[in-house]
Every structure is written in C-alpha cells, then in structure tokens.
Amino acid sequence: MKLSKELYPEAEKYREWVNNQLTIGKELLYLTQADVRNIQITHEEILDLTEKALVAYSKKNVDMPAKIGIHPLHETFYHAMPAYAPEAFAAGIKWGSCYPGNSRKYGYPQAEGLIIFNDHLSGIPIAILDCIYVTEIRTAAVTYASIKKLANPYTKTFGMIGCGVEGRQHVKNIEQVLPKLKEIYVYDIFEEAVDHLIKDLQPGLKAKIIKAASLEELVRKSEVIASATVITEQPEPKIKDEWIEGGKTILLCDCHSLYEDKTIKRADKYLVDSIEQHELLKGYGYYPYGLPDIYAETGEVVGESKKGRENNAELIVCNNVGMAVEDMYVVRSLFDKALTNGVGRKLPL
Structure with missing residues (x-):
C-alpha cells in the first residue's frame, strides 16, 4: 500500500511541521521508557487509534508483512515488526524480544525492545523509542476493541489469566468496555503478582477483584476471559474443555498456549487479528494441530464488515497476537505529543 496522490x-504539511521541531536528516528524537510513559495520552485515544489500525489492516489499507522471528533459546523469541500506515503518515519497525526467564536469572523484564x-516521505529515521509501554497499551486496547463487538454488553464477570504487565493493563480499564461488571477474577502462577495487582488496581475499580483459587474457578465463573501469559513453542493446555460453556468470549494474547485444541475448534466464531501472521506462526510450529476455520479478522468485526456476537449462546474465541500497524498508529500520536511538549532528547543523526 502506497501513499495516495x-x-x-497533507503528508508534506505534516513533514514540514515535524521539520520545524526537529531537523530531519540531522536529528532524531530519543524517548526512553520513562519518557514514553510520561506522555499524556488517554485510554479513549489509545482505543480509537487501535481500532483505526485494526480496520485499516483488514481493509488492506496498510503495508504490513507478517512479523518474522528468531528463537535463540527455548521459549524465547525476537520479532521484527515493520509497518506503514499511509493514512496515519506512520512508518517504522519494532524489534522486540521475549525472554520469560529474565526476571529470575538477571532481574530484567521478560519483554524488551x-x-x-521514520519520515515516510524520505525514509529518514526521526525517532527511536522504547517499545514496552506502546506494546502494553495497544495490546490491551485490541482486547477492548474485540470485547466491544464480541462480548455480551451486560457481562458481569471477567477473568484475567496472567497478572504481569499486560494483565494489569487489561484489568485497569476493563470497566470502560464492560460497564456492568460486578466481579473480576484474576490468576497467575506467581501469587505475588496477583496480590500486587489487587492492591494497586482495586481502588480505581467499582467491580470487586477476586483472587481465583485455580484456573478452573476463574474459567467457570467468568463470562469473558482474557489471557496474557507466555507464548509456548507448542500449546501446553492447562484449561480443560469441560470447564467452558457456550456463551463465553475467550480473548487470547498468547496464541493457543493454554487451551485444548478441541475447545478452540468448537468455537462458533474463531477470529484472528491477521490471517497472514497466524499462518506464519503455524509454520513455526505454534499451531501443531492446525488452525480452525477463521470466521473473520478482528478488524473486520471492529469495522462492522462482519458481524460480531449475534446471540448469548455463541462460544467466541479471538486470537490477537499483536500487529506492528497498531504500534505505528499509537507511536505517531506519541511522537507528535513529545515534539509539542518537549519530551525526550534530540540526538545527532
């Protein structure tokens, strides 16, 4: 997809504005993770940008190849994620890694990148920034966008599997898309992570956060279930098919890692964010039993070219592994705000 005539x-005007703040070709803006986190952007803005990215991708209005990866150690990966969104004047690439053992071995976060x-009219790099906060907020926003179309709007119980960075981000604003919530069940293999989430987030939520005694309790009691755990090289099912009734909405940020194949394949509707991306992951071995028939890409439902939930009996599974185009839409906004407010450091190129 190329920039239209x-x-x-308008693209030239935007470039001129950037060049007045930052000399393109001679300087670039460097933003640390702390810088990025300090840029003021609302939940509503993030969700709107993410929805636009999902729809643009599924309408084929962006240039985004499936992310390729390398896997140096067991259960680790690096992903190269380029994307160009002409309508957002946003082009760039994310280089991110996931090493689940980092915290235990080195005291580092498991995800870095x-x-x-880039300036999409000349190809010149105009910013380098930490990717962690961008990934946090747009990943949760994809789940929220999916919930708006795929969940029962009167949902009273939500379950979050994984209480790390992504799990916390999911729970933090969940009431914005499920306003009728009464209970939020949370579970993590690290009990301390659960305790910290409840302590930190309960004061800002009306729904009661409940520490699930087991995965079974969470799954059985939650109408909508999200998971943000380690993406294992092959599924390692920990959730039994018999625990899952019709009517549930299951939202995956971790492929099929936790679920039995028969659960995934009996869904009334199975969605993915990118068909191309998941076909590539299948080639890497992440889906050894194959993918189910895909009803739609998430962006098709968000953009209403395909129907979302049609009745309260449907079992719906939505598998969103993350796309670079989401990053680029959000980064464009953060970059503009950083220039406007003098955030970050200008470095010679």
Whole structure:
C-alpha cells in the first residue's frame, strides 16, 4: 500500500511541521521508557487509534508483512515488526524480544525492545523509542476493541489469566468496555503478582477483584476471559474443555498456549487479528494441530464488515497476537505529543 496522490499534500504539511521541531536528516528524537510513559495520552485515544489500525489492516489499507522471528533459546523469541500506515503518515519497525526467564536469572523484564519511527516521505529515521509501554497499551486496547463487538454488553464477570504487565493493563480499564461488571477474577502462577495487582488496581475499580483459587474457578465463573501469559513453542493446555460453556468470549494474547485444541475448534466464531501472521506462526510450529476455520479478522468485526456476537449462546474465541500497524498508529500520536511538549532528547543523526 502506497501513499495516495490525494494525501500527498497533507503528508508534506505534516513533514514540514515535524521539520520545524526537529531537523530531519540531522536529528532524531530519543524517548526512553520513562519518557514514553510520561506522555499524556488517554485510554479513549489509545482505543480509537487501535481500532483505526485494526480496520485499516483488514481493509488492506496498510503495508504490513507478517512479523518474522528468531528463537535463540527455548521459549524465547525476537520479532521484527515493520509497518506503514499511509493514512496515519506512520512508518517504522519494532524489534522486540521475549525472554520469560529474565526476571529470575538477571532481574530484567521478560519483554524488551525498541521502535524506529521514520519520515515516510524520505525514509529518514526521526525517532527511536522504547517499545514496552506502546506494546502494553495497544495490546490491551485490541482486547477492548474485540470485547466491544464480541462480548455480551451486560457481562458481569471477567477473568484475567496472567497478572504481569499486560494483565494489569487489561484489568485497569476493563470497566470502560464492560460497564456492568460486578466481579473480576484474576490468576497467575506467581501469587505475588496477583496480590500486587489487587492492591494497586482495586481502588480505581467499582467491580470487586477476586483472587481465583485455580484456573478452573476463574474459567467457570467468568463470562469473558482474557489471557496474557507466555507464548509456548507448542500449546501446553492447562484449561480443560469441560470447564467452558457456550456463551463465553475467550480473548487470547498468547496464541493457543493454554487451551485444548478441541475447545478452540468448537468455537462458533474463531477470529484472528491477521490471517497472514497466524499462518506464519503455524509454520513455526505454534499451531501443531492446525488452525480452525477463521470466521473473520478482528478488524473486520471492529469495522462492522462482519458481524460480531449475534446471540448469548455463541462460544467466541479471538486470537490477537499483536500487529506492528497498531504500534505505528499509537507511536505517531506519541511522537507528535513529545515534539509539542518537549519530551525526550534530540540526538545527532
């Protein structure tokens, strides 16, 4: 997908504005994780940008190849994630890694990475920024966008599997898309993570956060279930098919890692964010039993070219592994805000 002639004049104006703040070709903006976290962007803005990215991808209005990866150690990966969104004047690449053992071995977070953001008219890099906060907020926003179309709007119980960075982000604003919630069940193999989540987030929520005694309790009691755990090289089912009734909405940020194949394949509707991406992951071995028939891409439902939930009996599984185009939409907004408010450091290129 290339920039249209109709958008070119506006793109030139945007480039001129950037060049007045930052000399393109001579400087770039460097944003640390702390810098990025300190840029003021609302939940509503993030959700809107993410929804636009999902729809643009499924309408084929972006240039985004499936992310390729390398896997140096067992259960680790690096992903290279380039994308160009012409309508957002946003082009760049994220280089991110996931090493689940980092905390135990070195005291580092399990996920790390950087984003290079480019001037799409010249190809010149104009920013380098930490990718962790961007990934946190847009990943949760994809789940929220999915919930809006796939969950019963009167849902009273939500379950979050995984209470790390992503799990916390999911729980933090969940009431914005499920306003009728009464109970939020949370579970993690690290009990301390659960305790910290409840202590930190309960004061800001109306729904009661409940520490699930087991995965079974969480799954059986939750109408909508999200999971953000380690993506294992092959599924390691910990959730039994018999625990899952019709009517549930299951939202995956971790492929099929936790669920039995028969659960995934009996869904009334099975969605993915990117068919191309999941076909590539299948080639890597992440889906040894194959993928189910895909009803739609998430962006098709968000953009309403395909129907979402049609009745309260449907079992719906939505598998969103994350896309670079989501990063680029959000980064464009953060970059503009950083320039406007003098956040970050200008470095010679």
